[in-house]
Amino acid sequence: MERRAAIQILAALAAGATLPPDLVETLRAGLGSPVPESERHSIDAWEQTAYEYASFLWPLPPAEIIGNLGADLADLREAIQRASDDTTRLGLHRISARLAAVMAMALHETGDFLAASRWWRTARRVADVSGDxxxxxxxxxxxxxxxxxxxxxxxxxxxxxxxxxxxxxxxxxxxxxxxxxxxxxxxxxxxxxxxxxxxxxxxxxxxxxxxxxxxxxxxxxxxxxxxxxxxxxxxxxxxxxxxxxxxxxxxxxxxxxxxxxxxxxx
Structure with missing residues (x-):
């Protein structure tokens, strides 16, 4: 569901359409939820992804950040679902908290302050879940x-x-x-x-x-x-x-x- 929402966001951006709030909210709502354990994922790879977004936030147009970050957040949600141990899960929650803050800043730059506020709230909540x-x-x-x-x-x-x-x-x-x-x-x-x-x-x-x-x-x-x-x-x-x-x-x-x-x- 999250990946489908991310793809729809990217399509809307490519067409120059207004960002659909319900699709962005679908991505936000899934972060920080309790999930089952199954397999280990690389925290280092996700740390690098987060660093790239933290580096590209200001040089790139905010709509481009929102669309691409939406797709990666969908993948990150799946990675959290497949995490095989608490250490990995908490590390991925820490990364998702940072990325949620990046999403909030990108939305803030578009002037959508209410959506940004919701993402800030999610970022704070997920950071609390991570314990960092x-x-x-x-x-x-x-x-x-x-x-x-x-x-x-x-x-x-x-x-x-x-x-x-x-x-x-x-x-x-x-x-x-x-x-x-x-x-x-x-x-x-x-x-x-x-x-x-x-x-x-x-x-x-x-x-x-x-x-x-x-x-x-x-x-x-x-x-x-x-x-x-x-x-x-x-x-x-x-x-x-x-x-x-x-x-x-x-x-x-x-x-x-x-x-x-x-x-x-x-």
Whole structure:
């Protein structure tokens, strides 16, 4: 059923038709459901597929992403059904959570915010099923940022940012960084002191990010220095601060960590 829906979506896109909501919903509804065990599937192959979508999301037209991703989600649903052990099943749920978030972002780009909201909700639910709090934090943080920037739902964005921080549980990851960046931007128009404090927290988080996150310049779940620079600049401009230091953000972030740790011993 899911693959047939995906094929119909692709056909509609090729004909330039409006995306049929019921077909997109067929794909969404199947994610995260309890399924029987039968055979093992390669998580590595699906990780690579997810990485490709995370890399192609912005360069490609959103309708192209939606159609192709729909077909792959149908295949992923079948892979979950055939998973032979809990480790494989949970790993595939983790990947499907990330791909559901990509679908949400693509739908958001088409202006279909209600459909996007449903896919965000599914992404969060499936991340919870997978037990991967880091992926859950990234999904909440990313949705918070998009709601704040594109739609202006700042109160909901702050709640999602809080949820992302809760899931991150003090660990430096992309979800925590997204949440802090979102909160700093929203607070810049409400509470200058809170915005600056949150911005300092973001700088510290960035300084502690694993290289796999801070050096990821292609996939959307990376958080490279340019992302820090863009968010920091936006917050300072919103605060009316024209005296931003000329040092690179990473240098500033490292200096914050060192100042809290005290002088290094020789």
């Amino acid at each position: 709090r880091e992926v859950g934090a990234w999904i909440c943080g990313r949705q918070a940022m998009m709601l704040a920037q594109s739609i202006g739902l700042t109160d909901k964005a702050l709640k999602l940012a809080d949820e992302a921080r809760h899931l991150a549980a003090g660990h430096p990851n992309a979800g925590a960084a997204e949440a802090q960046a979102t909160s700093a931007k929203v607070l810049a128009g409400r509470d200058a002191t809170g915005a600056r404090r949150t911005l300092d927290e973001l700088m510290e988080t960035f300084a502690r990010l694993p290289e796999a996150v801070s050096q990821e310049h292609t996939a959307i779940w990376g958080w490279p220095e340019r992302q820090l620079m863009q968010n920091r600049t936006a917050v300072l401009l919103a605060l009316g601060d024209s005296s931003a230091p000329s040092s690179p953000p990473f240098v500033i972030a490292r200096s914050l960590i060192c100042s809290k740790a005290g002088p290094a011993s020789n």
